[in-house]
Amino acid sequence: MTERVAATPGIYPLPDWAKGTLSDLKGHQKGDLLSGDEEGEITETYDEVRAEFVDDQLEAGLDRVAEGQARWDDMIAHPLTVHESVETGGIVRYYDNNNFYRDPRVVDDLDFSGDVAGELEAAADLIDGVNAGDAPLAATLPGPYSLADLATDEHYGDDAEFQAAIADFLAGELEAFPAHETLFLLEPSLVTNPPADGTEERATDAIATVAAATDADVVVQTFYGALDEKLYAHLVDEADADALGLDLVAGDREDTVYNVQEYGATDSVALGLVDGQNTLVEEPETVAERVEWFEGQAPAADFETTYLTPNTELFYLPENKYRAKLSALAAATEVLE
Amino acid sequence: MVRNPSANREQFRPHDHPNDSFLLTTVVGSYPKPKWLNRADELVEDPDSKFDESDLAEAHDDACRLITHEHERAGLDTVVDGEMRRNEMVEFFAERIDGYEFNGPVKVWGHNYFDKPSVVEEVEYDEPWLVDEFEFTTNVAERPVKVPITGPYTLGFWAFNEAYPSTEELVYDLADLVNEEVEKLVEAGARYIQIDEPALATTPEDHAIVGEALDRIVSGIDEDVRIGLHVCYGDYSRIYPEINDFPIDEFDVELCNGDYEQIPTFEDPEFEPDLALGVVDAHTAEVEPVEEIKANIRQGLRVVPPEKLTISPDCGLKLLPREIAYGKTENMVEAARQVEAEIDAGEIDLDAPLADD
Numbered sequence: 001m002t003e004r005v006a007a008t009p010g011i012y013p014l015p016d017w018a019k020g021t022l023s024d025l026k027g028h029q030k031g032d033l034l035s036g037d038e039e040g041e042i043t044e045t046y047d048e049v050r051a052e053f054v055d056d057q058l059e060a061g062l063d064r065v066a067e068g069q070a071r072w073d074d075m076i077a078h079p080l081t082v083h084e085s086v087e088t089g090g091i092v093r094y095y096d097n098n099n100f101y102r103d104p105r106v107v108d109d110l111d112f113s114g115d116v117a118g119e120l121e122a123a124a125d126l127i128d129g130v131n132a133g134d135a136p137l138a139a140t141l142p143g144p145y146s147l148a149d150l151a152t153d154e155h156y157g158d159d160a161e162f163q164a165a166i167a168d169f170l171a172g173e174l175e176a177f178p179a180h181e182t183l184f185l186l187e188p189s190l191v192t193n194p195p196a197d198g199t200e201e202r203a204t205d206a207i208a209t210v211a212a213a214t215d216a217d218v219v220v221q222t223f224y225g226a227l228d229e230k231l232y233a234h235l236v237d238e239a240d241a242d243a244l245g246l247d248l249v250a251g252d253r254e255d256t257v258y259n260v261q262e263y264g265a266t267d268s269v270a271l272g273l274v275d276g277q278n279t280l281v282e283e284p285e286t287v288a289e290r291v292e293w294f295e296g297q298a299p300a301a302d303f304e305t306t307y308l309t310p311n312t313e314l315f316y317l318p319e320n321k322y323r324a325k326l327s328a329l330a331a332a333t334e335v336l337e
Numbered sequence: 338m339v340r341n342p343s344a345n346r347e348q349f350r351p352h353d354h355p356n357d358s359f360l361l362t363t364v365v366g367s368y369p370k371p372k373w374l375n376r377a378d379e380l381v382e383d384p385d386s387k388f389d390e391s392d393l394a395e396a397h398d399d400a401c402r403l404i405t406h407e408h409e410r411a412g413l414d415t416v417v418d419g420e421m422r423r424n425e426m427v428e429f430f431a432e433r434i435d436g437y438e439f440n441g442p443v444k445v446w447g448h449n450y451f452d453k454p455s456v457v458e459e460v461e462y463d464e465p466w467l468v469d470e471f472e473f474t475t476n477v478a479e480r481p482v483k484v485p486i487t488g489p490y491t492l493g494f495w496a497f498n499e500a501y502p503s504t505e506e507l508v509y510d511l512a513d514l515v516n517e518e519v520e521k522l523v524e525a526g527a528r529y530i531q532i533d534e535p536a537l538a539t540t541p542e543d544h545a546i547v548g549e550a551l552d553r554i555v556s557g558i559d560e561d562v563r564i565g566l567h568v569c570y571g572d573y574s575r576i577y578p579e580i581n582d583f584p585i586d587e588f589d590v591e592l593c594n595g596d597y598e599q600i601p602t603f604e605d606p607e608f609e610p611d612l613a614l615g616v617v618d619a620h621t622a623e624v625e626p627v628e629e630i631k632a633n634i635r636q637g638l639r640v641v642p643p644e645k646l647t648i649s650p651d652c653g654l655k656l657l658p659r660e661i662a663y664g665k666t667e668n669m670v671e672a673a674r675q676v677e678a679e680i681d682a683g684e685i686d687l688d689a690p691l692a693d694d
Contacts, residue, residue, distance in 0.1 A: 013443065013444060014444075016441055016442065019442060019448065019450055022448055023448035026448060027448070028447065028448055028449055029447075030447070032447065032448070033447045033448075073447050073448075091446055093539070094446075096539075096540070098445060098495065098536075098539065099444065099445060099446060100445065100446035101446065277497075278497050278498065278499060279440055279455040279497040279499060280455075280497070280499035315443075315444055316443060316444075317443065318440035318441035318442065318443055318453070319441055320440055320441060321440055
């Protein structure tokens with residue numbers, strides 16, 4: 001019997017009040033973005049936002065609670081842009097979106113930072129305070145392939161070495177995390193800019209290095225469309241993921257089903273079911289039908305767990321729609337019960 | 338295919354134009370708002386203030402009159418009201434088109450947000466969007482007034498599409514609405530319309546959608562109406578020479594910012610519409626000297642002859658301090674007049690415009 005788990009990788013939109021407060025406290029320009037050593041009112045504001053995110057998720061009824069990553073000004077590039085060995089360059093486009101992040105230029109060894117562990121500790125405390133383990137913590141990190149893809153190497157000088165260094169850095173961060181039930185590794189670049197023919201294993205090795213650093217279930221979440229079939233096969237076999245996350249909203253979902261039918265699947269699967277980039281809110285029944293549609297076409301026996309997730313991060317949405325999407329996911333698991 | 342720009346260009350030549358050559362000078366549209374107008378926008382939202390919507394309308398009228406005259410004082414051949422009534426280029430139109438709704442701001446980057454609207458049902462034309470403001474501006478202006486309109490591709494792709502099976506279909510419906518608006522503007526006397534499509538720069542592979550949308554926009558519009566297209570901050574080689582097939586009179590580009598590195602893109606094959614060339618940078622807060630702008634204008638002569646060259650800033654100037662925006666505009670016109678005189682005097686070799694005379 002497959003367990004259905006409603007969860008998100010976070011990276012939520014700031015509540016409107018915090019958009020105003022933080023832009024007043026920090027400013028609008030490139031140099032005003034987070035460097036990881038904020039204090040005082042800025043820290044307090046992020047604490048309040050984190051608490052609100054936790055409440056949002058518990059209220060919606062999600063099965064895992066994400067920290068929400070309010071501090072991630074640069075989206076999934078955040079763990080680098082706040083790192084001491086990284087200088088931030090110009091503002092560059094974030095995938096194929098009308099969104100931008102600071103180009104992280106790695107100029108020295110990527111040693112331990114602890115930035116993400118710090119915010120997860122705070123989230124874990126909040127969760128402990130309000131529930132007795134019904135909805136445990138889900139941690140989120142960029143996957144090593146995507147993080148290397150988004151960054152500029154000005155130190156290691158070799159693509160393979162750079163990717164391995166990023167993987168080691170992420171593994172080191174992960175070891176410092178508080179207890180978490182699930183880890184989302186976000187890997188959109190696997191879809192948008194896949195590894196060159198013959199270098200797939202380098203990417204899957206990097207992911208496996210990070211996955212090995214936690215006891216939690218690891219979800220390698222891909223998005224912005226379907227994976228190339230050869231890369232898909234590599235990921236299933238080599239990435240040591242408990243679940244591969246597949247986008248059933250963007251791109252051609254038939255391609256994704258084809259991959260699963262042709263090459264099998266991880267023991268568990270994460271399905272990107274609600275559109276993180278559109279304000280149209282899916283009915284829970286629609287989300288549930290998508291789950292059954294997918295599971296019905298997978299050739300293997302039952303998945304251990306099917307994660308019901310948005311197909312992307314949710315920061316693209318206005319705050320009212322972000323909350324509605326959380327509720328749609330949680331309600332869909334009830335429809336499936 | 339390209340419209341017939343030579344059929345509508347001469348109407349913008351002022352009666353007292355000093356030179357035989359005529360480099361049509363214009364602006365892209367937006368201009369810094371006077372500080373008091375921003376205060377007025379805030380005041381109308383303040384429940385404790387007696388300042389109301391009709392006071393704000395008066396303030397907008399005053400600001401439009403002021404900036405239109407500021408453009409005339411700078412010597413421009415065609416003027417705009419500086420888009421004083423507009424908040425943001427998508428929001429302004431989405432508020433006027435049935436089918437859009439607003440849910441709140443979304444992040445663009447850092448703490449910069451945009452009230453990205455959602456299209457929740459088929460878009461429909463209700464009241465005219467710009468006819469009143471055109472009539473107001475043309476009544477206070479002594480020079481012809483240009484009307485910038487955000488294009489359907491940008492209005493479609495910079496919104497959430499909840500209602501249409503594909504955003505391409507939404508764009509075509511929006512293009513039909515823009516056509517309706519252009520017809521009404523023409524009826525009201527407008528002869529110079531500029532379609533702004535910044536979204537094309539981010540997804541240049543969609544140029545065919547923009548081309549199809551333009552076909553719809555210009556349907557039934559006489560050739561005495563000048564239709565421009567403005568696209569900024571992108572790699573033009575990805576939409577050129579395709580834009581030669583667009584039904585436009587003029588293509589307005591931002592090249593000063595990139596120091597004219599992209600000019601060779603337009604040299605081959607032959608550039609068919611008129612070229613509206615950005616000759617001052619919209620994102621540097623220093624006024625370029627006249628001599629520097631004259632050199633920039635010569636870059637345009639590499640692509641088209643003087644009778645097909647229009648002179649404009651790179652983009653809207655709204656983010657600059659107002660005195661800088663004015664200084665750039667004034668120097669731009671002065672530079673154009675000096676280049677015209679030099680062409681008349683045979684001092685510029687039009688076959689090798691960058692060569693010293």
